[in-house]
Amino acid sequence: MLVLDIIYMDNAATTYPKPDSVYQAVDYFNRFLGANPGRGSNQQTLKAGSVLLEAREKLASLFNIGESSRIAFTLNITDALNIGLKGILRPGDHIITTSMEHNAVARPVFSLTKQGVEWTAVNCHPDGTLDPEDIGKAVKPNTKMICMLHASNLTGTIMPIAEVGKIAREHGIIFMIDTAQTAGVLPIDVEAHNIDILTFTGHKGLLGPQGTGGIYVRPGIDIKPLREGGTGSLSEYLEQPEVMPDLLESGTPNTPGIAGLLAGVQFIMDTGLDNIRKHEQKLMDMLITGLKEVPGIEMYGPLDVEKQTAVLAFNIEDMDCGDVALSLDYEYGIITRSGMHCAPLAHKTIGTLEKGACRLSPGYFTTEEEIEKVIKAIYEIAKR
Ligand SMILES: Cc1ncc(COP(=O)(O)O)c(C=O)c1O
Known part of the structure; x- marks a missing residue:
């Protein structure tokens, strides 16, 4: 393709x-x-x-x-x-x-x-x-x-x-x-x-x-x-x-x-819906487990692949989520979304109305190798 x-x-x-x-x-x-x-x-x-x-x-x-x-x-x-x-x-x-x-x-x-x-x-x-x-x-x-x-x-x-x-x-x-x-x-x-x-x-x-x-x-x-x-x-x-x-x-x-x-x-x-879901769950499991090791990271949501779709919002200590997304984009070629996500009520609910969040959302065509690169990139950004 x-x-x-x-x-x-x-x-x-x-x-x-x-x-x-x-x-x-x-x-x-x-x-x-x-x-x-x-x-x-x-x-x-x-x-x-x-x-x-x-x-x-x-x-x-x-x-x-x-x-x-x-x-x-x-x-x-x-x-x-x-x-x-x-x-x-x-x-x-x-x-x-x-x-x-x-x-x-x-x-x-x-x-x-x-x-x-x-x-x-x-x-x-x-x-x-x-x-x-x-x-x-x-x-x-x-x-x-x-x-x-x-x-x-x-x-x-x-x-x-x-x-x-x-x-x-x-x-x-x-x-x-x-x-x-x-x-x-x-x-x-x-x-x-x-x-x-x-x-x-x-x-x-x-x-x-x-x-x-x-x-x-x-x-x-x-x-x-x-x-x-x-x-x-x-x-x-x-x-x-x-x-x-x-x-x-x-x-x-x-x-x-x-x-x-x-x-x-x-x-x-x-x-098959099942195969799509299973693949995305596997990627999310890798992502959640890998990102837990990142210093200063705060992840939001259930952090349980049975209870969520392939979406993960996070912040790194007091780093601006927009800066994190920019680094991922321009330095690593990783496309994410940061900020308010068109959902102020949801941000208020999870406590990120002031600072927003960076969001990772893999899909059916995302590979495990890509997830490893994403984890490594976020780790490097957090270590700076
Ligand atoms: C939960 C939810 N509802 C509605 C929308 C709006 O979708 P669209 O822009 O395709 O109308 C989105 C898009 O991100 C969404 O995530």
Whole structure:
């Protein structure tokens, strides 16, 4: 595979590299299909439409969704979460989140509070873990939705979605999850976990290109679109179609991107979710064990590969995390992310709101040799 000569440790931001088949699928679509799906009935348009159809089917199978037409494609998960939150919540409704949410949830919810929506952000422990009973205790008569991430982008902490889903179902509350850090890495089953709305982004664990994502909405949930317009269906009417996915899918989709996403999901299915997870756990075990020997290091999160995804945040004594990331980048060719990670609530929870943190996130294509180099580089930086 032709890729950059770097050690890429920023897969929580976006996965790199992608499988070759993803690059090929995007290129193939652009060169040989190229048409606008659903707009007309010529052969090329139908072929482009079948890419969307097949991608919907694959994703439905990955998440155990019965009706694939209940999945609408979006720009990314931020777009999907905005649709789920603003399309459902109304003044007087109460929403429960955790204190580990990404701004993709926190900002739209905060803006909804200005319109009279009530918000409880249930506190998590300093390692990011959540006691599901605390969610149950926060339920009120007007609680309309529980929305939470499946794993933290800061600490990798895996959230107890099965337990929370059960609580939501018992109380008849809509349960929406942000799978940005887990889709393509951990098993997700909308039936077993009682998920009513599942949001995903295509460019992280699902190994697709940027500019792809989506939202699954369980039948029977009343949701209003944020965007209305051409859908290629029922074009004679001025009303937005009520049928999914058209209800939430106005405008030309990123079909080349979705062709790539389809190839990404196919790669995951061929490789096996289990094998992907096992590889990432092995790398994380090496990383946690190796970094424990670094003088002055403070690592955040559960530090247990069973309880977290392949994400590790750390600081070295009073060194600026930005300087650490710069040294890793310019001196060692190691790509990481430092600073606030779009999650101030999560930083507050783990105690790094002032100083931020440096984050390492290996991926399926990271090798053990690369992890050894990363540990050695951080050791050298800390020793200075
Ligand atoms: C937990 C979580 N939610 C939401 C997002 C937003 O993802 P996107 O930028 O693809 O919309 C991210 C991205 O880092 C994330 O980690």
